[in-house]
Amino acid sequence: MIYRVQLENFEGPLDLLLYLIKKNEVDLFNIPISEITRQYLEYIEIIQMLDLEGASDFILMAATLIRIKAKMLLPKPPVEMDEEEEEDPRDELVRRLLEYQRFKEVALKMADFESQRQLLYTRRYFNQQVELEPHDWWDPQNSYTLFDLMWAFKEILQRAPKVTQHNVEQIPVTIDDQINYILKQLDQNEGQLLFYELLEKLKKRIIMIVTFLSLLELIRRGEVEVTQSSTFGEIWVRRKRWTSLN
Amino acid sequence: MDVSQLKPVVEAIIFASDGPVTPRMLKNYIEEANGVDFEQVIEALNHDYHNSGRAIQIVKVAGGYQMTTRPEFAAWIKKMYMGRTSNRLSRAALETLAIIAFKQPISKAEVAAIRGVNSDGVIKNLLERRLITISGRGEGLGRPLLYSTTPEFLQYFGINDISDLPKPREIEELFGEGKYVDQIIEALSSGDASEDESQEDSHQDANQQSDA
Numbered sequence: 001m002i003y004r005v006q007l008e009n010f011e012g013p014l015d016l017l018l019y020l021i022k023k024n025e026v027d028l029f030n031i032p033i034s035e036i037t038r039q040y041l042e043y044i045e046i047i048q049m050l051d052l053e054g055a056s057d058f059i060l061m062a063a064t065l066i067r068i069k070a071k072m073l074l075p076k077p078p079v080e081m082d083e084e085e086e087e088d089p090r091d092e093l094v095r096r097l098l099e100y101q102r103f104k105e106v107a108l109k110m111a112d113f114e115s116q117r118q119l120l121y122t123r124r125y126f127n128q129q130v131e132l133e134p135h136d137w138w139d140p141q142n143s144y145t146l147f148d149l150m151w152a153f154k155e156i157l158q159r160a161p162k163v164t165q166h167n168v169e170q171i172p173v174t175i176d177d178q179i180n181y182i183l184k185q186l187d188q189n190e191g192q193l194l195f196y197e198l199l200e201k202l203k204k205r206i207i208m209i210v211t212f213l214s215l216l217e218l219i220r221r222g223e224v225e226v227t228q229s230s231t232f233g234e235i236w237v238r239r240k241r242w243t244s245l246n
Numbered sequence: 247m248d249v250s251q252l253k254p255v256v257e258a259i260i261f262a263s264d265g266p267v268t269p270r271m272l273k274n275y276i277e278e279a280n281g282v283d284f285e286q287v288i289e290a291l292n293h294d295y296h297n298s299g300r301a302i303q304i305v306k307v308a309g310g311y312q313m314t315t316r317p318e319f320a321a322w323i324k325k326m327y328m329g330r331t332s333n334r335l336s337r338a339a340l341e342t343l344a345i346i347a348f349k350q351p352i353s354k355a356e357v358a359a360i361r362g363v364n365s366d367g368v369i370k371n372l373l374e375r376r377l378i379t380i381s382g383r384g385e386g387l388g389r390p391l392l393y394s395t396t397p398e399f400l401q402y403f404g405i406n407d408i409s410d411l412p413k414p415r416e417i418e419e420l421f422g423e424g425k426y427v428d429q430i431i432e433a434l435s436s437g438d439a440s441e442d443e444s445q446e447d448s449h450q451d452a453n454q455q456s457d458a
Contacts, residue, residue: 011338012363057363099360102414106348107340109412110403114334117404120305120314121323123264 013061014100016043021097028097031090033072037065068093148228149195152235153212156199160208173207178214182224186239195226195235247278249287253294255279256287266310266401284311308400309407342368343377343399347411351381351392369393377402 010016020039026032041062048055071089186193198215202208215237218224228235247255255276260267269284288304288311295303301319304311315323335343342365345357357365372378373393381394395408405411 011341012361014362061362096360096362100362103341103344103348103360106344106412106414107337110340110344111334113403113405113411114340116317117402118334119317119320120404121320121327122312122314123261 011104013058014097015104016040016058017061017093018097018101018104028094031094033065033069033090037062037069040065064093149226149235152195153199153208156196157205157208159200160205161203171206171210173210175210175214175217178207178211179218182211182214182218182237183239186224186237191239193237195237198237247276247282249282249290252276252279252282252287253291256284257291260304260311260313263312266308266312266397268310271310305404306406307404308397312401336368338363338365338368339372343372343395344411344414346372346378346393347395347399347408348414350394351384352394353384353386353390353392355390357393 010019017036017040020036021028021031024032024035024039026036040058044055044058044062047058068089182198185198189197199208199211202211215224215226219226223240225238225240226235227238256272259272259275272284273279288306292304294300301315302313303316305314338361341361342357345360346352349356349360354366354369357369369378373380375398376396377399378393379396380391382392383389384392400406400408403411
């Protein structure tokens with residue numbers, strides 16, 4: 001059994017540094033690097049024991065802190081006449097801390113917006129299965145994203161029969177084959193088909209994958225377009241030049 | 247049709263819709279409403295609801311109008327929905343959303359650089375909750391995917407437009423003229439998650455002073 005101990009909840013190395021700077025009441029523009037680094041290392045020693053994966057981000061920052069300290073200790077090369085004043089090695093870190101701090105503040109205010117909004121209830125649990133009129137689905141108000149398409153593809157793959165043994169074999173289809181297959185299927189169905197109908201008849205995952213790639217290729221060529229009638233609704237695949245062929 | 251005739255029509259559409267209805271949609275649905283300012287119709291409806299002590303209101307969100315219950319009834323509705331309401335976003339999710347909202351379109355790597363931690367998992371969750379979406383590819387090395395916020399993001403936070411979000415204070419503002427180091431430290435400390443009222447006040451004071 002693994003015990004997970006929640007320490008002070010830091011979102012990352014910058015968050016921890018801001019905390020240490022505040023706790024020690026030091027000047028952000030004159031950070032005592034060695035002292036802050038010492039405390040920082042103490043902390044990551046603890047998280048390393050608890051959460052090795054999460055610790056890696058913190059270790060990178062520890063290395064950065066030590067590098068800054070080393071830079072500050074090294075004798076500076078003599079400044080030439082025209083040269084600008086040398087940058088403090090800590091400046092880059094301060095800039096990052098300030099930028100992170102800005103977004104941390106915004107995130108806090110957004111949490112307020114969130115809780116205000118959660119007091120307002122809208123009507124919901126609408127039935128998602130809205131009847132689709134096959135020729136009436138194109139609505140510019142709706143938009144789909146590549147993410148929707150990938151999501152739908154993942155669902156179809158999950159529906160496909162699972163194969164437990166694995167034989168190495170030549171893939172029996174090519175992108176070109178499947179492009180022809182898609183176009184043929186579309187032509188047989190008045191130029192449009194539901195995305196799942198297109199892939200459902202294919203029994204092998206690899207053929208589904210090749211067909212999906214072929215669909216992406218057809219979209220890229222502009223021969224086919226894809227649209228979704230509602231959020232989480234069905235995705236239609238449509239032959240772009242179908243109507244002009246009639 | 248004038249405002250009083252339009253009121254019930256607009257009310258019916260907004261009631262029956264499962265999402266915010268934009269003025270443009272209303273214009274499409276109600277052909278008789280040529281040139282009417284829907285803002286006026288909504289105001290009149292809200293006025294009616296208020297005067298007759300109704301529990302509903304119409305709010306402007308994500309560029310459209312949506313019917314909601316009034317906040318003072320949340321306690322009871324919450325009981326009805328017990329266990330079915332969505333969880334609040336984590337601090338990591340809020341931070342990531344704040345960065346994406348102001349820097350969009352932005353890549354995963356840029357988000358991680360600002361937060362100082364790997365943000366892949368958070369971004370995946372936000373995508374699944376549809377608060378962000380993939381909006382393109384960057385020009386940089388490996389042409390990374392870029393992320394932007396969605397209309398669902400606006401709805402989730404109950405805002406009409408991205409510009410309604412609190413603005414991040416400019417770095418220059420945080421720096422002041424280089425003399426206000428104490429104020430900056432103060433401002434930094436007030437940003438802590440465990441802040442209380444008095445710290446919040448001093449933070450605002452610091453803001454006003456640097457403005458002056």
